[in-house]
Amino acid sequence: MSVQTTYTDKGKKPEQGRFVSFDHLTFWVSNAKQAASYYVSRFGFEPVAYAGLETGSRQTASYVVRLNKITFVLQAQYDPVETSFNKEVAIHGDFVKDIAFEVENLDYIVEYAKKQGAVVVKDIWEAKDEFGSVRMAVLKTYGDNTHTLVDRSKYKGAFLPGYQSLQTDPISKHLPKVEINFIDHVVANQPDNQMEPVGSWYERCLQFHRFWSVDDSQIFTEYSSLRSLVMANWEENVKLPINEPAEGKKKSQIQEYVEYHGGPGVQHIAINTEDIITTIKNLRERGVEFLTIPSVYYKIIREKLQHSKVRVAESIDELERLHILIDYDDNGYLLQIFTKNTQDRPTLFLEVIQRRNHNGFGAGNFKTLFESIELEQAKRGNL
Ligand SMILES: O=C(O)C(=O)Cc1ccc(O)cc1
Numbered sequence: 001m002s003v004q005t006t007y008t009d010k011g012k013k014p015e016q017g018r019f020v021s022f023d024h025l026t027f028w029v030s031n032a033k034q035a036a037s038y039y040v041s042r043f044g045f046e047p048v049a050y051a052g053l054e055t056g057s058r059q060t061a062s063y064v065v066r067l068n069k070i071t072f073v074l075q076a077q078y079d080p081v082e083t084s085f086n087k088e089v090a091i092h093g094d095f096v097k098d099i100a101f102e103v104e105n106l107d108y109i110v111e112y113a114k115k116q117g118a119v120v121v122k123d124i125w126e127a128k129d130e131f132g133s134v135r136m137a138v139l140k141t142y143g144d145n146t147h148t149l150v151d152r153s154k155y156k157g158a159f160l161p162g163y164q165s166l167q168t169d170p171i172s173k174h175l176p177k178v179e180i181n182f183i184d185h186v187v188a189n190q191p192d193n194q195m196e197p198v199g200s201w202y203e204r205c206l207q208f209h210r211f212w213s214v215d216d217s218q219i220f221t222e223y224s225s226l227r228s229l230v231m232a233n234w235e236e237n238v239k240l241p242i243n244e245p246a247e248g249k250k251k252s253q254i255q256e257y258v259e260y261h262g263g264p265g266v267q268h269i270a271i272n273t274e275d276i277i278t279t280i281k282n283l284r285e286r287g288v289e290f291l292t293i294p295s296v297y298y299k300i301i302r303e304k305l306q307h308s309k310v311r312v313a314e315s316i317d318e319l320e321r322l323h324i325l326i327d328y329d330d331n332g333y334l335l336q337i338f339t340k341n342t343q344d345r346p347t348l349f350l351e352v353i354q355r356r357n358h359n360g361f362g363a364g365n366f367k368t369l370f371e372s373i374e375l376e377q378a379k380r381g382n383l
């Protein structure tokens with residue numbers, strides 16, 4: 001029985017509307033000022049825009065930081081009152097609340113989603129300032145998460161109307177540059193048996209299709225397992241893998257996530273670079289921590305690559321020193337590495353990925369990667 005499926009049928013092209021790309025990710029946190037500083041100092045993002053009391057935003061402070069096409073918004077609530085914001089941050093800890101997509105033909109996309117039963121959190125509205133206008137709507141997805149749909153075709157400002165631009169951070173010039181270009185995929189973890197209904201929601205409401213999946217017919221490690229289904233837009237530049245735990249001898253890392261997050265949520269954000277070696281050297285110099293890969297992995301991969309058609313341009317010695325993983329087929333390869341969790345809870349982390357004619361998600365690395373995650377899980381007393 002095969003473990004991986006690559007789907008060849010994209011289904012029918014949506015009649016209208018287009019998901020252009022990831023627009024931005026909004027994190028709900030308890031202290032946006034400090035959270036933004038983490039992405040600037042550690043990951044090389046630059047401050048872009050701010051909204052808060054000084055700009056007339058009475059409820060929330062928002063810091064927008066950007067690294068090429070990757071935009072994160074760190075948002076916190078001011079008032080010490082029980083709102084969904086404060087409740088959700090108390091339950092989940094700092095978390096990714098919203099995945100925003102840039103779209104064309106917002107009206108069609110929202111109308112279609114509504115007809116298919118999508119829950120509209122906020123119907124279409126327009127925001128304006130001296131740089132133009134933006135139209136947006138918010139749909140509910142899994143758990144407490146939402147998708148904001150953004151039509152910014154009539155807007156020229158730095159981020160969104162109402163935001164004030166920010167100066168570059170003086171620390172940046174002292175630190176090694178980070179060249180990471182765009183969001184490659186955003187992964188969500190689900191509780192038991194929720195992968196399939198969540199995947200179908202993207203098919204039914206957003207007209208996404210199944211891109212790739214992996215089942216649990218092979219237990220990846222001695223201990224734990226998972227199933228994963230990747231949903232994609234028509235153009236396949238927006239990819240959303242969805243994981244759920246599978247039975248194993250011990251607690252699945254997905255189950256650990258769900259318990260600490262308190263339900264479904266975003267597990268990792270993969271960001272794409274053209275030069276992973278320089279990028280990881282520089283991120284390590286900036287103090288970003290990554291998972292450790294045992295040297296036996298590289299011994300085996302050196303051996304296997306000798307019998308493969310693919311030529312990896314990067315030095316395997318260098319990849320080994322940096323703990324970067326390699327997955328490949330006859331036509332290409334990918335290089336990927338995973339950070340340790342970016343907060344106290346074992347919930348969110350980041351992945352840096354470089355692709356050379358390879359569209360997979362590193363299934364060849366799952367065993368090694370999951371063992372390395374389990375090593376950390378064991379240290380936490382959660383395996
Ligand atoms: O599927 C992906 O996007 C991966 O990058 C691999 C992966 C899958 C499950 C995890 O818990 C951690 C990493």
Ligand SMILES: [Fe+2]
Binds near residue numbers: 268
């Ligand atoms: Fe990933």
